[in-house]
Amino acid sequence: VAVAGDLHLARLGRSVEELFGLPLPPGAQERLDEVAARSLEPARVRLSIRPGDSGRPVLDVDRSALPAPVPVRLRSVVLPGGLGVHKWLDRRMLNSLAAAAAAPGELALLVDLDGLVLEASRASVFIVEGAALVTPPLDGRILPGVTRSRLIGVAGSDVREEPVSLERLRSADGILLTGALRGVETVSVCDGSRSPELCRTAADLNHRLDRFVPATATTI
Numbered sequence: 380v381a382v383a384g385d386l387h388l389a390r391l392g393r394s395v396e397e398l399f400g401l402p403l404p405p406g407a408q409e410r411l412d413e414v415a416a417r418s419l420e421p422a423r424v425r426l427s428i429r430p431g432d433s434g435r436p437v438l439d440v441d442r443s444a445l446p447a448p449v450p451v452r453l454r455s456v457v458l459p460g461g462l463g464v465h466k467w468l469d470r471r472m473l474n475s476l477a478a479a480a481a482a483p484g485e486l487a488l489l490v491d492l493d494g495l496v497l498e499a500s501r502a503s504v505f506i507v508e509g510a511a512l513v514t515p516p517l518d519g520r521i522l523p524g525v526t527r528s529r530l531i532g533v534a535g536s537d538v539r540e541e542p543v544s545l546e547r548l549r550s551a552d553g554i555l556l557t558g559a560l561r562g563v564e565t566v567s568v569c570d571g572s573r574s575p576e577l578c579r580t581a582a583d584l585n586h587r588l589d590r591f592v593p594a595t596a597t598t599i
Contacts, residue, residue: 381415381424382559383518384408386525388426394465395436403428404438414442421445422512423560427468439472451556452568453499454481455545461489461497461520473500486488486556488569491520496543502558503527507553507577513551516540526588533587553577555584562588 381387386414388411391475392403392454407426414424432436456476462508487500492558498504503524505514512534517523531538548554554566554576563584 381411383525383529384411384415384550386528387559389519389587390466390523391426391428398465399428399430400435401436404436407438410438410440413437414440417442429468445560448561448564449484449565451564452485453554453566454485455490455496455570456480456487457492458489458497459492461491461521464517464521464523465520466522490545494544494546496545497521498524499556500558502561502564504543504548505530505538505554505555505556505557507580508551510537512538512555513541513543514538515543524557526559526562529588530557530563530584534584553580555581 385408388403388407391407395401395403402569411424411426413443423445425439425441425443427439428436428443429439453478458476462473473487481487486502488504489497492498496504498515498521503514503521505512505527507513512530514527514531515521515525515540517540524532531540549569551573554569555577556564558564563581565581566574567576568574
C-alpha cells in the first residue's frame with residue numbers, strides 16, 4: 380500500500396495541470412498501485428512527470444530501497460523566493476547551492492532574503508515551542524508537503540502556521556522535519572549548533588501518522 384498515495388497523486392496532478400495545462404497521463408493510479416504491490420517490504424516509489432517528444436507529459440515510475448536513517452544536520456542556505464509550490468525533478472540548482480554552503484552529510488535549510496525559513500531540501504520544517512508545533516505558511520514559496528498536511532491534520536490545535544525566522548528556529552525547543560520517506564525526523568544540529576533531539580516527540584507523531592504499518596513510501 381502506498382502511504383498517502385492518493386494525496387501525492389493529487390498534488391502531482393495539480394502541478395501537471397498548472398505547468399502543462401493537461402491532466403495526469405492515463406493509468407497513473409494503476410501504475411502506482413501495481414508497483415506498490417510488488418513486495419511487502421518497505422520501499423521508495425517515485426512517480427515523476429517529464430515532457431515527451433510530442434510535448435505531452437510522460438509518466439515515469441521508479442522503485443528503490445528506502446534510505447538508511449541518519450542523524451539530521453541542517454545548514455542554512457539563502458534561496459531568493461524559494462523553490463515554489465512544485466516538486467521539481469531537476470535539482471541541479473538546489474544541489475549546487477547545498478554543495479557550496481553545506482558540508483557532506485548536511486541538508487540545506489532554505490531561507491529567503493527576508494530571513495524567513497522556508498523548508499529543507501527534502502522536507503517540510505516544523506519547530507517546537509512548548510507544546511505547540513509551528514510551521515511556515517503556504518505562501519507560494521514552499522512545497523505543500525503531503526506529510527506536512529497530514530501532520531497538521533493529526534496534531535490539530537497544537538499546530539500553528541506562522542512565519543519562522545532563522546533566529547526563532549535556532550532558539551526553538553526543537554526542530555522537526557516531515558517527508559514521505561522518513562515521516563517525522565528530529566534535527567540534531569543546525570548551522571553547527573546542537574539542537575535538542577526530540578526522539579519521543581517524533582516517535583509519537585509518527586505513531587499518529589501510522590508510520591509503523593508496513594507500507595511502500597511514495598515520493599512525487
